[in-house]
Amino acid sequence: MLDINKIRSDFPILSRQINGKPLVYFDNGATSQKPTVVIEAIAKYYEEINANIHRGVHRLSQLATDAYEQSREKIRAHLNAALAHEVLFTSGTTFGINLVSNGFASILKPGDEVLVSALEHHSNIVPWQMLCERTGAVLKVIPMNTHGELIISEYEKLLAGNVKLVAVNHISNALGTVNPIKEMIAKAHAAGAAILIDGAQAVPHLKPDVQELDCDFYVFSGHKICGPTGTGILYGKEAWLNKLPPYQGGGEMIKEVSFEKTTYAELPHKFEAGTPNIAGGIVLGTAVDYMNAVGFENIQQQESELLTYGTQKLLEIEGLTIFGTAKEKTSVISFNINGIHPYDIGAILDKMGIAVRTGHHCAQPIMQFFGIPGTVRASFAFYNTKEEIDMLVTAVKKAKMMLS
Ligand SMILES: *Cc1c(COP(=O)(O)O)cnc(C)c1O
Helix, strand or coil: CCHHHHHHHCHHHHHCCECCCCCEEEEECCCCCCHHHHHHHHHHHHHHCCCCCCCCHHHHHHHHHHHHHHHHHHHHHHHHHCCCCHHHEEEEHHHHHHHHHHHHHCCCCCCEEEEECCCCCCHHHHHHHHHHHHHHEEEEEECECCCCCHHHHHHHHHCCCCCEEEEEECCCCCCCEEHHHHHHHHHHHHHHCEEECCCCCCCCCCCCCCHHHCCCCEECCCCCHHCCCCCCCEECCHHHHCCCCCCCCCCEEEEEEEECCEEEECCHHHHHHCCCCHHHHHHHHHHHHHHHHHCHHHHHHHHHHHHHHHHHHHHHHCCCEECCCCCCCCCCEEEEECCHHHHHHHHHHHHEEEECCCCCCCCCCHHHHHCCEEEEEEEECCCCHHHHHHHHHHHHHHHHHHCC
C-alpha cells in the first residue's frame, strides 16, 4: 500500500494554492507533476557534470557521457529491451513517431496500407497521413464500438489487405481504453506487418515488456512519467533500426563525412544527431527509478480505486455522461453534462483550484465518433486521493447549477 501523504510530499507543486484554493491536479493525462528527486537531479547535473557527451576526452565529458549511457541502460532494463542500442533518446512521443514514419517513406510503395485506430492521438494519425501522401500508401482505420473499444474482428478483416504497418496506442489518452496490444501485435505479425505502439499513456500506469509484447517499435514521452519535458524514448527492434534510414543528419550520427559521401554511425547514434537534451535524458532515468520505487503494483492499485470511486461518484450527478466505458481502462474519466459546453465547466473548476483538461484532447476523430465538441477529462495519478475526487464532484455539481 502507498503512504499517500509521503508520496504527496514528494511533489512540491501539490501543496500550492490556485485561486486561493488547494490545487487539485487532475490533468495527469496531459503531463504529470515532478517529484523533488527529479527537480533536484536537473540542477545537480548542471552544477556538477555539465559537458557535451561522446565528444571530449576530458573528465566532465566522460562523466556526462557515462550518466547518459547509464540512463539508457536503466531504461533498457525497465522496458526489458534486449539491447541498449535499441533504446533511442528522443524529445518525446511525437518525435519518435515521426522518426519511424519518416523512415518508412523509403520502404512503402503505392497501394501499401497503413492501419491506425479510431482511438488515436493526433500525433499517431497525422505523421501516417503525411507518410501516405508522400508514398501513395493508403491509411485505413480500425473502428471502435460505443464503449471506446477497438473491434478486433474488423482489425482482422483489415489485416487481410496489403498492410505493411500498424500504429496503435497502448492506452487511449481521451478515453482511457487499454487496447489488447499483445494480441494485436501477434495478428499484425501473422499478416506480415510491422507494428508501432504509442505507449505515451501506458508508461505512467504499467511497465511494458517489449520482448514479451514483441512489438517492433514502442514510443513514449518522459514528461508523463514524472520526467522532464522534451524527453522521450523510441524503442525499436535492432533489425528495424538498421533498416530505417537516419531521420536527421548532423553531428554525432556519422562515422565519416566527406563532400563525396557520408557513412552513418552505428546504433543508437545513427538516430541521435546533434547535441541531445543531455540533462533531460539523464533525469528521465531518475524518473524511471522514482516510478519503480513507488512500484507499479501500488500505482495500479491506487489508480484503480480512484477510477472506481470517481466513476461512481460522478455518475450520481444527473445528466452526466461518461465517454469511454471499456472493460479495460485506466484512471481517465471523460465526461459531459447535458447541454453544457465542457470549456465552461473547466473554467469554473479552475476557479475552485481544480485542473482538468477540456476539449478534444488531440483526438478529434473520437469526438466526431461520439458527435460531441469535446469532453471534460479528469485523469488521475497515483498521488491523487479520494478527497480530491470529492472536491471535484462538489465543484462539478456547483458548475452544473451555475450553468443550467
Ligand atoms: C501525450 C500523447 C502523445 C504526444 O506526446 P508528446 O509528449 O506531446 O509528444 C501521443 N500519444 C498519446 C496517446 C499521448 O497521450
